Amino acid sequence: MPERASSYAAEVDWAFNFVFWISVFFFALIVILTVVFAIKYRRRPGVEADNSITHNTKLEVFWSVVPLGLVIVIFWFGFSGFVDMRTFPKDAMVVKVHAKMWSWSFEYPNGVESTTLHVPLGQKVKLRMDSSDVLHSFWVPAFRVKQDVVPGRYTYLWFEAIKTGTFRVLCTEYCGTGHSTMLSAVEVQSPEAFKAWMAEESSGKNLSPVERGKKVFSLKGCAGCHTVTKDRKKLVGPGLYGIFGHEVTLAGGKKVLADENYLRESILDPNAKVVNGFPPIMSLIPLKDKELDGVIEYLKSLKD
Numbered sequence: 196m197p198e199r200a201s202s203y204a205a206e207v208d209w210a211f212n213f214v215f216w217i218s219v220f221f222f223a224l225i226v227i228l229t230v231v232f233a234i235k236y237r238r239r240p241g242v243e244a245d246n247s248i249t250h251n252t253k254l255e256v257f258w259s260v261v262p263l264g265l266v267i268v269i270f271w272f273g274f275s276g277f278v279d280m281r282t283f284p285k286d287a288m289v290v291k292v293h294a295k296m297w298s299w300s301f302e303y304p305n306g307v308e309s310t311t312l313h314v315p316l317g318q319k320v321k322l323r324m325d326s327s328d329v330l331h332s333f334w335v336p337a338f339r340v341k342q343d344v345v346p347g348r349y350t351y352l353w354f355e356a357i358k359t360g361t362f363r364v365l366c367t368e369y370c371g372t373g374h375s376t377m378l379s380a381v382e383v384q385s386p387e388a389f390k391a392w393m394a395e396e397s398s399g400k401n402l403s404p405v406e407r408g409k410k411v412f413s414l415k416g417c418a419g420c421h422t423v424t425k426d427r428k429k430l431v432g433p434g435l436y437g438i439f440g441h442e443v444t445l446a447g448g449k450k451v452l453a454d455e456n457y458l459r460e461s462i463l464d465p466n467a468k469v470v471n472g473f474p475p476i477m478s479l480i481p482l483k484d485k486e487l488d489g490v491i492e493y494l495k496s497l498k499d
C-alpha cells in the first residue's frame with residue numbers, strides 16, 4: 196500500500212485488509228478441503244458409495260449465518276466510509292480542478308492557478324472538478340481518493356491531508372494517447388508554508404512576457420502535448436524547442452517559415468496548417484491577448 200497521507204487512509208486500509216484476509220482464509224480453506232476430500236473419498240475398488248446422509252441442518256445454518264455476518268460487517272465499513280467521503284464539510288477550502296487531454300490545473304478561491312495542487316496540512320479541502328473534453332479520473336493513491344471527472348457536469352471530492360510532502364496525482368481513466376503522461380502532484384505544506392506560497396503566487400503579476408508565457412504554457416495544458424526541451428522529443432504534438440525561425444514541413448509537403456504569425460495561427464486556429472506526420476488533434480485553447488503574446492515570446496525564447 197502507498198503511504199497514508201489523508202484522514203481516510205487508515206480506515207480504507209483497514210477495510211481492504213479485512214476483506215483481503217477473509218478472502219485468503221476462505222480461499223485456503225476451500226482449496227485444502229477440496230484436495231483432502233478428493234483424495235480421501237476417491238473411488239476405489241471394493242468401496243461402495245454411502246448415500247445415507249442427505250443434509251445437515253446445523254452445518255447449513257452455520258455456513259449461511261457466518262458469511263452473512265461477515266458481509267454485513269464488510270458492508271458497514273464500506274457504507275460508513277462512503278458516507279464520510281460524500282458528506283462535504285461546510286468549512287472546506289474549495290479548489291477547482293480542470294482536467295483536459297492531457298493535463299491538470301488547479302484554481303484557488305483567490306484566483307491563483309497552478310499545475311500542482313497545493314494544500315495546507317490539516318485543512319479540509321473540497322475539489323470541484325470539470326473536464327473540457329473527455330472522461331478523466333482524479334486519483335491520489337496516498338489519500339485513497341479517486342473520482343471521475345466528467346465532461347458536462349461538476350464532480351466533487353473532499354479530503355484532509357495529515358502528512359506534509361509531495362504525493363502523486365494520476366489520471367486513472369484511459370483518455371487517449373497522452374493518458375500515461377497525465378500526471379501531477381499534491382504538495383501538502385504546513386499552513387505557514389502554504390500561506391507564503393499563496394502570497395508569492397498572487398503577487399506575481401509583474402512577470403515578463405516570457406515568464407508569463409512559460410506559466411500559461413503549463414497551466415493551459417500545452418505541456419501535455421509538447422516538449423520544450425532541446426532533444427525536441429515528440430509527445431502527441433511536435434517538440435517546440437527552437438521552432439521560431441525554422442522551416443516547418445506541413446502535411447502535403449509544403450514548407451513554411453515558423454515566424455510570429457505562423458505561431459499565432461498554430462495556436463488560434465490549430466488545424467489551419469497541420470505539421471507533417473502529426474494528427475490534427477490540437478484543439479483550440481482560449482487565450483487572452485496577453486497570454487497569447489506571452490506564449491509566443493516564450494516559444495521564441497526556446498533556443499540556444
Ligand code: HEC
Pocket residue numbers: 296297412415416417418419420421431432433434435438443453458461462465466468469470473474475476477478480490
Ligand atoms: C491535445 C494535444 C495538444 C495540446 C493540448 C496542444 N497542442 Fe499544439 N499541437 C498538437 C499537435 C498534434 C500538433 C501538430 C498538428 C498540427 O499542426 O495541428 C500541434 C502543433 C502546434 C504548433 C505548431 C508546431 C510546429 O512544429 O509547427 C504550435 C506552435 C503549437 N501546437 C502550440 C501549442 C500551444 C501554445 C498550446 C497551448 C495553448 C498547444 N499547442 C496545445 C497537439 C496539442
Ligand SMILES: [Cu+2]
Pocket residue numbers: 295297330331332366367368369370374377
Ligand atoms: Cu485523463
